[in-house]
Amino acid sequence: MTEKEKMLQGLPYLASEKELQQTRLHAQRTCFRYNNTDPKHLKERKSIIRGLFEATDALFCIEQPFYCDYGSNISIGNNFFSNYNLTILDCAKVTIGENVMLGPNVAIYTAGHPIHPETRNSGLEYAFPVHIGNNVWIGGNTVINPNVTIGDNTVIGSGSVVTRDIPANVIAVGNPCKVVREITEEDKNYYYKNKLI
Template sequence: MSEKEKMLHGKPYKASGEELVSERQYAKEMIFDYNMLHPNEDCKKNEIIKGLFHNIGKNFYIEPPFRCDYGYNISVGENFYTNYNCTILDCAKVTIGNNVMIAPNVSIFTAGHPIHPELRNQSIEYAFPINIGNDVWIGGGVIVNPGITIGDNVVIGSGSVVTKDIVSNSIAVGNPCRVIREITNDDKQYYFKKLKIK
C-alpha cells in the first residue's frame, strides 16, 4: 500500500512519500496563483478552484488568502462562502454541504499526529474525514479537528475548538465546543441577540 493509499484509508502514513510531496507541491503552486490574482479576476480564481477541488457547486466565493494540502479531497455544495485565511488540511475527505458560510481564520484539520513522541519522531501522521452539513455558519477563528461531523443548520460560535460531533439544528460554542441550545422557529424573529427583524 502506498503512503497515499494509507492516508486515504485512515492508516498511519508518512507525508514524505514521493507522490504526496508532488501532489502537495502542485496544490501549493495553484493556491499561490489563486492568492496572487487581482481582486477583479474572479473568473480566473474560480477556474483554479474548479480544477483543484474534487467538486464545487454553483455560486461559491473563497476570499484569499486560502490554503489547502491537496484540494482533490475537498467537495463543496452550492452557495459556499469562506472569508479570509481559511485553511483546509484535506489529507482525508472534507465534505461541505449547501449554503455554508465560514468566517475569517477558520481551520479545518483532517490531519493529526500520534500522541507519543517516539511515533511522532518517525514522521507518522493520520487523517480522518470531516463532514459539514447544509446551512451551516462557522464563526471566526474556529478549529475543526479530524473525524468530525457537523450536522445541518448548525452555528459554531467564534473561537470554538470542535473535538466532537455536533448535532443538527444547534448552536455550539467553546473550547471544547459543545451544544448550548437548539435552534427553533423563535430565532426567525431576531438578527442579533434580542434585536428583532422588523
C-alpha cells in the same frame, strides 16, 4: 497499499512519500496563484480554484488567501462562502454541504500525529474525515479537528475548537465546543440576540 491509499483509509502513512509531496506541491502552487491573482479578475480566480477541488459545478466564493494540503480531497456544496484566510488540511476527505458560511480564519484539520515522541518522530501521520452539513454557519477563528461531523442548520460560535461531533439544529460554542441550545422557530424573528427583524 500506497501511502496515499493508507492516508485516505485512516491508516498511518508517511507524508514524505514522493507522490504525496508532489501532489501537495501542486496544491501549494495553485493556492499561491489564486492568492496572488488580482481580486478584480474574478473569472481567473474562479478558474484557478475550481481546478484544485473535486470536480464541481457548485457556486461558491472563497476569499483570498486560501490554503490547503491537496485540494482534491475537498468537496464543496452549492452556495458556499468562506471569508479570508481559510485553511483546510485535507489529508482525508472534507465534505462541505450546501449554503455553508465560514467566517475569517477558520481552520479545518483532518491530519494528526501520534502522541508518543518516538512514533511521532518516525514521520508517521494519520488523517480522519470532516463532514459539515447543509445550512451551517461557522464563526471566525474556529478550529475543526479530525473525525468531526457538524449537523445541518447548526451555528458554531466564533473562536470555538470543535473536537467532537455537533448535532443538527443547535448553537454550539467554546473550547471544547459544546451545545448551548437548540435553534427554534422563534429565532426567525431576530437578526442578532434580542434585536427583532
